[in-house]
Amino acid sequence: MQPGPASWDRTIGTVFPSVASYVPSFVADTRLNDSTIYAGLLFVGINVATSALNVIKSRKSKKLSTTTPFFGLIPFFVFVAATFSWLYVSPTILKKHIVPFVLLIGCIFGHQVGKMILAHVTHRPFPMFNKSAFFIFTAGIISSFWFRDWTRNPTVETPLRLAAEHFATDFKAQVAQTFSTIGATHVAGRVLSARTTKFLEGLVVYVLLIISVVFYLRFVTKVIGAFCKVFDINCLTIKHKVQEGPVGKVDKVKLKKEM
Template sequence: LNLSLLPLPLPTWSTIPAEVLGYLYTPGLKPSSPLLKDNGYGNLWDPSTGSTAFAFSSGPRSDQSFRSARKPRKKSSRRDTVPRSLSILNLLSCNTKPPHDARKEEHRTLSPTMVYVRQDRLPALKEYKYSGVDHSLTSKYILKPFYTNVVINIFPMSMAPNLITLTGFMFVVANVLTLLWYNPTLDQDCPSWVYYSWAIGLFLYQTFDAVDGSQARRTHQSGPLGELFDHGVDALNTSLEVLIFAASQNMGQSWMTVGVLFSSLLTFYVQTWDEYHTKTLTLGIVNGPVEGVLILVGVYALTGYMGGASFWQQSLLRTFGVSEKLGIPESLYELSFTQWYMVQGALVLVFNTVESARNVIKARRARGDRSRGALLGLLPFFGMWVLIASYLLLHPTILRSHLVPFVMFAGVVNAYSVGQMITAHLVKLDFPYWNVLGLPLAFGVGDALGPKLQEYFGFGWPSALGDDVYQVAFMFLMLGMAIGVYGSFVVDVIVTICDYLDIWCLTIKHPWVEGRDGEGSAQVNGKKSQ
């Protein structure tokens, strides 16, 4: 508790006007309440109700009293308020439950550190309604019946949907830790059980990620926070799964791994950009979250069965017995399994990007906007990737020896952009073109570009970082900055939404009870269907 935020003197005290404590926005406190008393253990209680209102410490206090030093100030800005979550935590520490009517108030006091979402935009959260279309036949006839009839029954009704999502993500984190232990350079064969564990972990992640929506519907906890949380976890998983796939193919720290990263992040970015403009998440007959993940699961399992990732480096056509006498060019005939995958991935990437662009233009024209300005929303991604490619070209040491942490950095940068888009979609903000994480990357490019200009054109500037160790240290500094910025964004937006909607993120605050109106967050958050 930051006592500097309290408009009260700090000495020991036993009584205080209720209006002053009401300034702290303690749930259940009425302006007309009598003086609150100190119960001798550092807790204030209301004699009229016998309920504890606020707690400062756990030790006993003296019976000395003093008069209130001054009247509460008039709230003039956001920083004059104390987070609602603070008073809730104090209530929990006193074993008291906020009254039911406290969460029905239209106006809620939010965290004074709120910076990503302004309070005047928050009412849009109550207009939220999830819209999604999944055309996948695999999902319709195989996976959804499996999720509905088998998997969902494993989770208790008391388990929050977001906790299911986070638990599934932990399987991917475990896979990455295994990768870093057995194959940190992405070019070594691992024990067969490692590949099997990657397959199981990814399948469990897909399963948990798919049933969180069903859990939200049956517990009546559907809402905008669930969509934000789900997309945020998926965004982080995308870059981590690139590393695991590269290790399963022995791609090594190379431009091929960078190419897989580019296509994966672009696919996720374009899908989110599509949803921002069309207001609907559309998944095709064959899509990444369903068939794409299942293909990866099969690849991981087959890699373990074949004894290692070296299997994928041999010629695909020769492996399947295609004769060289058919006149196939040698360059095409010698393409490995991995290289054929890259060709197929490039074709799918172009198709999905063009299809999403058509969906966006069609949706905007249906609303009377015939301009193609929405396509400018793709510029932040490509602009960032110009910097990423330039940085790796100018720093070959990073590409050859430290690509794994750099991939994590690029993944967090993309997750931040995607998170901004989802937040803007939920609270109806303008499209977020700016990503502050491009600044350190631009500095790294500019720092290395000066010596190259001096070498080839005779003008430029010296490098401030030099070579080798300082460049590596700066790359890790960028990774730390990205984690810090993205972490602050995630915490701030989640706390802001939870404060406004009076919900919790990883637990169910207001369980739904059949036959009782108003119970559960579905009453204020809209509906979600998948």
């Protein structure tokens, strides 16, 4: 057995031969990487079910509607539908740009969850709509439709398409030159050999990733700043209290040193 990524392609029966005869064949034939997904789905399903029961129980005890809270799941289903729609229109993202795409989806999801937690803590209305997520998904899906149309109709030329292809050619050359300068000639060759549509598709994913990070950091710094202001504290340092003296406000640490 060799360690590494290939080890995840082994089946459960191969890794645990002693238990293979005690479980159904479809379980024994399941690969390890697939089993982690199934286990995750199982835990998520149990968590969602128990959470839903707790919400229903709590709402009934307060004589409130038990269906209203479940409307808060709409943003999640819209998020999942938008993600799958993007990948359905442009499935090559999974093979060519999977890492930046995963980071992009993670930033959007983290932003949405952060807004939900903030709304719960501050007793604000539930955030049913996320403007930044709407912008990013709309831009990604529309661009994917555009690039797919290029692939299906390679002979159709429009001014916008010609301008985009000219930009992609020049930009690819600049990126390849940058990698060649730092000694990454293999990466430079891959950049130059990339098809225009796939290169632009990856460029869109990376640009939207940067935008999502900016949106997320803006949200985080805004929340941290607001809480620090309300509680009169610093984020990563200790804010020493001040003491009123005959010459005005004096820091306690400095006051002790002077005394």
